[in-house]
Amino acid sequence: xxxxxxxxxxxxxxxxxxxxxxxxxxxxxxxxxxxxxxxxxxxxxxxxxxxxxxxxxxxxxxxxxxxxxxxxxxxxxxxxxxxxxxxxxxxxxxxxxxxxxxxxxxxxxxxxxxxxxxxxxxxxxxxxxxxxxxxxxxxxxxxxxxxxxxxxxxxx
Numbered sequence: 001x002x003x004x005x006x007x008x009x010x011x012x013x014x015x016x017x018x019x020x021x022x023x024x025x026x027x028x029x030x031x032x033x034x035x036x037x038x039x040x041x042x043x044x045x046x047x048x049x050x051x052x053x054x055x056x057x058x059x060x061x062x063x064x065x066x067x068x069x070x071x072x073x074x075x076x077x078x079x080x081x082x083x084x085x086x087x088x089x090x091x092x093x094x095x096x097x098x099x100x101x102x103x104x105x106x107x108x109x110x111x112x113x114x115x116x117x118x119x120x121x122x123x124x125x126x127x128x129x130x131x132x133x134x135x136x137x138x139x140x141x142x143x144x145x146x147x148x149x150x151x152x153x154x155x156x
Contacts, residue, residue, distance in 0.1 A: 032038040
Protein backbone atom coordinates (compact mmCIF):
# COMPACT_ATOMS: atom_id res chain seq x y z
CA UNK A 1 0.00 0.00 0.00
CA UNK A 2 1.55 3.27 -1.13
CA UNK A 3 1.54 6.33 1.10
CA UNK A 4 -0.11 9.45 -0.19
CA UNK A 5 2.23 12.43 -0.68
CA UNK A 6 1.57 15.29 1.73
CA UNK A 7 3.43 18.52 1.06
CA UNK A 8 5.22 19.91 4.11
CA UNK A 9 7.56 22.73 5.10
CA UNK A 10 10.50 22.63 7.49
CA UNK A 11 11.32 25.53 9.83
CA UNK A 12 14.66 25.91 11.58
CA UNK A 13 15.63 27.86 14.68
CA UNK A 14 18.72 28.22 16.80
CA UNK A 15 19.38 27.50 20.47
CA UNK A 16 22.55 28.56 22.23
CA UNK A 17 24.70 26.27 24.39
CA UNK A 18 25.77 29.11 26.70
CA UNK A 19 22.20 30.03 27.77
CA UNK A 20 20.77 27.92 30.61
CA UNK A 21 17.17 28.26 29.31
CA UNK A 22 18.24 27.07 25.86
CA UNK A 23 20.14 24.11 27.36
CA UNK A 24 17.00 23.00 29.19
CA UNK A 25 15.01 23.35 25.96
CA UNK A 26 17.59 21.21 24.14
CA UNK A 27 17.13 18.48 26.74
CA UNK A 28 13.36 18.67 26.43
CA UNK A 29 13.57 18.58 22.63
CA UNK A 30 15.76 15.46 22.83
CA UNK A 31 13.18 13.83 25.10
CA UNK A 32 10.31 14.81 22.78
CA UNK A 33 12.17 13.45 19.74
CA UNK A 34 12.95 10.19 21.56
CA UNK A 35 9.27 9.76 22.42
CA UNK A 36 8.09 10.96 18.97
CA UNK A 37 6.25 13.97 20.38
CA UNK A 38 8.38 16.82 19.03
CA UNK A 39 6.27 17.91 16.04
CA UNK A 40 3.04 17.77 18.05
CA UNK A 41 4.62 19.79 20.90
CA UNK A 42 5.85 22.49 18.52
CA UNK A 43 2.45 22.72 16.80
CA UNK A 44 0.57 22.90 20.11
CA UNK A 45 3.00 25.45 21.53
CA UNK A 46 2.63 27.69 18.50
CA UNK A 47 -1.17 27.27 18.52
CA UNK A 48 -1.26 28.20 22.21
CA UNK A 49 0.95 31.27 21.85
CA UNK A 50 -0.95 32.48 18.82
CA UNK A 51 -4.41 32.03 20.38
CA UNK A 52 -3.36 33.68 23.66
CA UNK A 53 -1.90 36.57 21.68
CA UNK A 54 -5.31 36.98 20.04
CA UNK A 55 -7.00 36.97 23.44
CA UNK A 56 -8.56 33.52 22.95
CA UNK A 57 -8.18 31.02 25.78
CA UNK A 58 -9.90 28.07 24.04
CA UNK A 59 -6.60 26.35 23.12
CA UNK A 60 -5.29 26.87 26.65
CA UNK A 61 -8.36 25.16 28.12
CA UNK A 62 -8.17 22.42 25.47
CA UNK A 63 -4.52 21.59 26.23
CA UNK A 64 -4.70 22.22 30.00
CA UNK A 65 -8.30 21.60 31.16
CA UNK A 66 -7.51 22.22 34.86
CA UNK A 67 -6.69 25.87 34.13
CA UNK A 68 -10.36 26.55 33.38
CA UNK A 69 -11.40 25.68 36.94
CA UNK A 70 -8.51 27.69 38.40
CA UNK A 71 -9.39 30.73 36.28
CA UNK A 72 -13.01 30.54 37.47
CA UNK A 73 -12.09 30.79 41.17
CA UNK A 74 -13.24 34.08 42.74
CA UNK A 75 -10.57 36.62 43.62
CA UNK A 76 -9.94 37.01 47.36
CA UNK A 77 -11.84 39.88 48.97
CA UNK A 78 -9.82 42.97 49.84
CA UNK A 79 -9.04 43.29 53.54
CA UNK A 80 -9.85 46.96 54.03
CA UNK A 81 -9.41 46.79 57.80
CA UNK A 82 -5.80 45.68 57.39
CA UNK A 83 -5.21 48.40 54.77
CA UNK A 84 -6.67 51.09 57.03
CA UNK A 85 -4.48 49.90 59.92
CA UNK A 86 -1.40 50.08 57.70
CA UNK A 87 -2.30 53.63 56.61
CA UNK A 88 -2.74 54.68 60.24
CA UNK A 89 0.64 53.14 61.11
CA UNK A 90 2.29 54.99 58.23
CA UNK A 91 0.76 58.29 59.34
CA UNK A 92 1.92 57.71 62.93
CA UNK A 93 5.47 56.84 61.86
CA UNK A 94 5.70 59.84 59.56
CA UNK A 95 4.37 62.18 62.22
CA UNK A 96 6.88 60.80 64.74
CA UNK A 97 9.70 61.45 62.28
CA UNK A 98 8.49 65.03 61.84
CA UNK A 99 8.11 64.74 58.09
CA UNK A 100 4.46 65.81 58.12
CA UNK A 101 2.65 68.78 59.46
CA UNK A 102 -0.10 67.70 61.85
CA UNK A 103 -2.93 66.12 59.88
CA UNK A 104 -6.49 66.12 61.12
CA UNK A 105 -8.74 63.07 61.27
CA UNK A 106 -10.28 63.86 57.90
CA UNK A 107 -8.76 64.26 54.49
CA UNK A 108 -5.85 66.66 54.01
CA UNK A 109 -6.88 70.27 53.47
CA UNK A 110 -4.90 70.86 50.27
CA UNK A 111 -6.53 68.49 47.78
CA UNK A 112 -5.68 68.29 44.08
CA UNK A 113 -8.24 69.47 41.57
CA UNK A 114 -10.65 66.85 40.21
CA UNK A 115 -8.97 67.06 36.81
CA UNK A 116 -5.81 65.37 38.10
CA UNK A 117 -2.93 65.72 40.47
CA UNK A 118 -1.67 69.12 41.54
CA UNK A 119 1.55 70.14 39.82
CA UNK A 120 4.42 70.08 42.31
CA UNK A 121 7.21 72.63 42.50
CA UNK A 122 10.68 71.41 41.54
CA UNK A 123 13.35 71.13 44.24
CA UNK A 124 15.48 74.24 44.67
CA UNK A 125 19.25 73.96 45.10
CA UNK A 126 20.65 75.76 48.13
CA UNK A 127 23.08 78.51 47.06
CA UNK A 128 25.63 77.65 49.75
CA UNK A 129 25.93 73.93 49.06
CA UNK A 130 25.18 72.69 45.54
CA UNK A 131 24.79 69.07 46.71
CA UNK A 132 21.90 69.86 49.10
CA UNK A 133 18.36 69.93 47.79
CA UNK A 134 15.89 71.96 49.83
CA UNK A 135 12.16 71.40 49.37
CA UNK A 136 9.73 73.96 50.59
CA UNK A 137 7.10 72.91 53.17
CA UNK A 138 4.14 73.18 50.77
CA UNK A 139 5.75 70.69 48.37
CA UNK A 140 6.36 68.18 51.17
CA UNK A 141 2.79 68.55 52.38
CA UNK A 142 1.38 68.26 48.85
CA UNK A 143 3.30 65.07 48.20
CA UNK A 144 2.05 63.51 51.44
CA UNK A 145 -1.52 64.71 50.78
CA UNK A 146 -1.45 62.97 47.39
CA UNK A 147 0.06 59.84 48.97
CA UNK A 148 -2.64 59.53 51.63
CA UNK A 149 -5.42 60.48 49.21
CA UNK A 150 -4.40 57.60 46.92
CA UNK A 151 -4.59 55.14 49.86
CA UNK A 152 -8.00 56.50 50.82
CA UNK A 153 -9.24 55.82 47.27
CA UNK A 154 -7.97 52.22 47.47
CA UNK A 155 -9.89 51.56 50.65
CA UNK A 156 -13.23 52.81 49.27
